[in-house]
Amino acid sequence: MLIGFSHPDAAIVLTCLSYYYGGLSDQQIHASFEALLQSDYAMEEYARWVKDAPGLPVAFRVVSGVNLSNVEQCRRDVFGPLRSAKSIIDFYMANIVFPKEMKEFPNKLSSSGWDIAQEKAHPTTGFSGTNDSRYILPLSIAQCELLPQLPTNAKVLGCLLRPENSFVDIRQISNIGVLDAKSLLQMALSLEHPVRVILDVGAQVLELQNEEMVRKWLFLVLDSTAQAAIFFDRHNELCVLSRDRTVELFLTSPFAKQMDKCIVFLSGANLIGTHLDLPEDSMAIVTLGPGLTKDRLMQGNF
Structure with missing residues (x-):
């Protein structure tokens, strides 16, 4: 129904x-x-x-x-x-x-985003970590630029431009000019420092489901590098795939307390709102893609 x-x-x-x-x-x-x-x-x-x-x-x-x-x-x-x-x-x-x-009720309650922006006796307040979307807010909503938060955009860009971060052109790793799952894993394995996290912000991995991606990745790395892989399944549940090929929920898995033994793959749809206590020295690959906004990139990384 x-x-x-x-x-x-x-x-x-x-x-x-x-x-x-x-x-x-x-x-x-x-x-x-x-x-x-x-x-x-x-x-x-x-x-x-x-x-x-x-x-x-x-x-x-x-x-x-x-x-x-x-x-x-x-x-x-x-x-x-x-x-x-x-x-x-x-x-x-x-x-x-x-x-x-098909039960009927005497009154129908419905609302949309525009109802939130409707002018009221008492103001409606909200919070956003970024301000890139301030130009498309409803006319009745105004963004207040708090003085202590004005340097935020520069700070997050500064994090991306730190010397330990690098940029790899897709043409350097793919002969066909397309970043697919195979090319992405080859790059992760070829780097000197082991990559533990792949954040597919640019939605480049389209040919594989999340579980298929981590299954390929987990059995390409050494046992000393990772014993399990963390991913979101088709039901948007955070899961863990271990080397014995069993899949279990992250919350009930012993690897939830052993993040130093895990690799992580997060697709663009699961980045916002996901928090994992990774080791401080973890190295990550972040994908970029066509039409990716700075707002989306910042939210996916931070």
Whole structure:
């Protein structure tokens, strides 16, 4: 069900199309059978299901022939032919989806970023670590330049321009002029000081998922350099991949207290708000990319 969509008619239509094209999962078909068996017209309704599922075996063309406790048999012989049957999809939406999701309330509460900027009796205040976006603030919002914070931009730029930091042109490490995962790892391995952190601020690693990236990296470095790799999985959970190829959450991993034995890969989407207590002598690679703003670069690094 499409949650939070403003137009109810469009939400209903899109929900129906989603189920009609995608079909029902095994769990959804099982839930439909449970609801069917509790109704007073189970036989008549099931006959409509059978009519829309010509591939259903003869033994299961009556509702009494379906044994839901035999999960393997249901998945093999029953659920498959019924998965895309329109009648069971209609039954599932009418009896399970819509009664729960289409509740109406007397008042609708909605807001947007412009509501925050609306002029009020009491001022709305906020904080930002950078001021690059001050030119696109709503007209009712003004940025106050605090005197002690005026040198902040110069200070963060000074950190990037410190002598221990260096810049590598992509053409020096890639023959095709494209910085991909392979070239990035080759550069990390070729540096004299071991690289423990890769911050993909410029979103250059596109061909690999985060776990695939750290898996390649971890098994290219020596055991003495790293015993585990830290990354964000597809569910945006901070995880640890160890050398025995097991993946566990960072908070419950023993490596959470052994950061000196870990390498870290963070994609651009996971940089802001992530704090890891890395050793002070850790060396990092930061990628740049087209359209990268100073504001985004600063937030990704600091």
